[in-house]
Amino acid sequence: MARTQYRTKQQDLILAYLRTIPSKHFTAEDLKEHFESKQIKLGAATIYRQLDKLVSEGKLQKYLIDEHSATCFEYIEEQCNPLEQHFHLKCEVCGALIHLACDELNDIKTHLEKEHGFILNPFKTVFYGTCPKCAQNKKAE
Amino acid sequence: MARTQYRTKQQDLILAYLRTIPSKHFTAEDLKEHFESKQIKLGAATIYRQLDKLVSEGKLQKYLIDEHSATCFEYIEEQCNPLEQHFHLKCEVCGALIHLACDELNDIKTHLEKEHGFILNPFKTVFYGTCPKCAQNKKAE
DNA sequence: TTGCGTGCAAAGGTTTTGCATGGCA
DNA sequence: TGCCATGCAAAACCTTTGCACGCAA
Numbered sequence: 001m002a003r004t005q006y007r008t009k010q011q012d013l014i015l016a017y018l019r020t021i022p023s024k025h026f027t028a029e030d031l032k033e034h035f036e037s038k039q040i041k042l043g044a045a046t047i048y049r050q051l052d053k054l055v056s057e058g059k060l061q062k063y064l065i066d067e068h069s070a071t072c073f074e075y076i077e078e079q080c081n082p083l084e085q086h087f088h089l090k091c092e093v094c095g096a097l098i099h100l101a102c103d104e105l106n107d108i109k110t111h112l113e114k115e116h117g118f119i120l121n122p123f124k125t126v127f128y129g130t131c132p133k134c135a136q137n138k139k140a141e
Numbered sequence: 142m143a144r145t146q147y148r149t150k151q152q153d154l155i156l157a158y159l160r161t162i163p164s165k166h167f168t169a170e171d172l173k174e175h176f177e178s179k180q181i182k183l184g185a186a187t188i189y190r191q192l193d194k195l196v197s198e199g200k201l202q203k204y205l206i207d208e209h210s211a212t213c214f215e216y217i218e219e220q221c222n223p224l225e226q227h228f229h230l231k232c233e234v235c236g237a238l239i240h241l242a243c244d245e246l247n248d249i250k251t252h253l254e255k256e257h258g259f260i261l262n263p264f265k266t267v268f269y270g271t272c273p274k275c276a277q278n279k280k281a282e
Numbered sequence: 283t284t285g286c287g288t289g290c291a292a293a294g295g296t297t298t299t300g301c302a303t304g305g306c307a
Numbered sequence: 308t309g310c311c312a313t314g315c316a317a318a319a320c321c322t323t324t325g326c327a328c329g330c331a332a
Contacts, residue, residue, distance in 0.1 A: 006286050006331050028322080043289040048322065050287095063269075064205040070321060089259050100257065108249050116241065117273030118230050128204075128265035132258030147306050147311050169297080184314040189297060191312095211296060 010042060014050050018060070018075040023086070025063075025097060027070035061123035065090055065097065076123065087122055091131035098131060151183060155191050159201070159216040164227070166204075166238065168211040202264035206231055206238065217264065228263055232272035239272060 017034060028047050035042050051073055054060035061074045087105050089098040105122075112118040158175060169188050176183050192214055195201035202215045228246055230239040246263075253259040 004286075004332080008287060008331075010288070041289090044321095045290080045323075046288055089253075089257075092262060092265070098259070100259075104252055104256070105249070108246070111245055112230075112268070112270070115245070116230075117276060118239070118241075118268070118270055119276050120268055120270040121233060124233070124269040126266070127253070127259070127261055129253070129259050129261040135258060135260050145307080145311075149306075149312060151313070182314090185296090186298075186315080187313055 010046055011050060013040065013042070014047070015054075015059075018054075022075050023099065025065075025072045025074045027072055029070055063088070063124045063126060065126065074123070088126045089131065090126050090128050091134055092128055093130055093134035093137075096131050096133075151187055152191060154181065154183070155188070156195075156200075159195075163216050164240065166206075166213045166215045168213055170211055204229070204265050204267055206267065207236075215264065229267045230272065231267050231269050232275055233269055234271050234275035234278075237272050237274075 013035065014031065017031070028044065028051060031047050031051075032042060032044060051060060051062075055062050055073070059076055061076055063072055063074070065072050086099045086101040089100050090096070091098070109120045109122060112120050154176065155172065158172070169185070169192060172188050172192075173183060173185060192201060192203070196203045196214070200217055202217055204213055204215070206213050227240045227242040230241050231237070232239070250261045250263060253261050
């Protein structure tokens with residue numbers, strides 16, 4: 001039996017804000033600070049519970065960037081086109097997080113699926129490595 | 142000025158054990174338990190400090206699998222052949238961690254490097270998605 | 283009125299840090 | 308002997324949980 005869900009002020013506030021930052025990554029703490037700066041008080045528990053709810057509804061993707069830092073989230077726009085999915089590249093040197101939309105990378109997805117039966121979740125997957133800028137600096141050394 | 146490093150019993154114990162489990166992933170807690178089962182007592186701080194040291198020396202790869210679970214490590218064999226590098230596939234449904242050695246996936250690395258100037262670290266990168274078994278189960282539903 | 287969502291505080295688990303002690307060179 | 312590494316305990320950090328209260332339906 002499905003449990004009735006209430007719609008609350010806090011829910012609306014969070015979702016409204018998320019819609020203004022599509023494809024940006026943020027942490028639970030970021031959200032808390034955002035609302036604090038607007039004199040709106042949201043309990044940490046509420047934030048975590050709402051974020052979990054949005055994740056299970058597929059409106060939010062949850063992923064890890066670094067060890068020992070908070071979990072990151074990213075709002076997935078409702079009208080999101082699967083073809084416009086992007087991958088995350090994380091530079092291990094400077095910490096930059098790069099959003100990469102590239103058709104050829106979709107080939108990876110297809111390959112994993114056809115050859116290995118593995119269905120890739122591009123939202124959650126993070127590629128670690130060295131970004132162009134830092135690679136350049138290394139070479140220059 | 143480089144600071145002198147001492148070689149300790151604990152260091153040797155850890156490294157010796159790691160050499161017996163190449164390409165297996167483990168947590169700091171796993172290590173602690175392994176030594177406890179042999180009546181060897183290692184402080185948690187020592188383990189974390191040694192692991193960090195090995196990571197910075199490139200002998201160990203550190204990566205995250207799940208939020209809210211401990212950081213995983215994997216020993217990289219000294220004679221490791223770059224061509225034998227494998228990728229990690231993590232099933233979001235059943236939690237299985239799959240090691241995948243696949244030449245075609247090396248193409249990803251090449252592609253990211255040539256087209257985007259991004260040097261991929263295959264040890265750290267984890268592909269999230271649904272494994273063949275779970276994909277099958279979903280279909281059967 | 284019913285019962286879900288919130289907020290607070292406490293608890294949980296992992297990792298880091300301070301400090302006195304032990305042990306390598 | 309000098310000083311790095313260890314071990315213990317305490318702290319830090321992020322996140323979850325218990326419980327009473329508030330609020331949506």
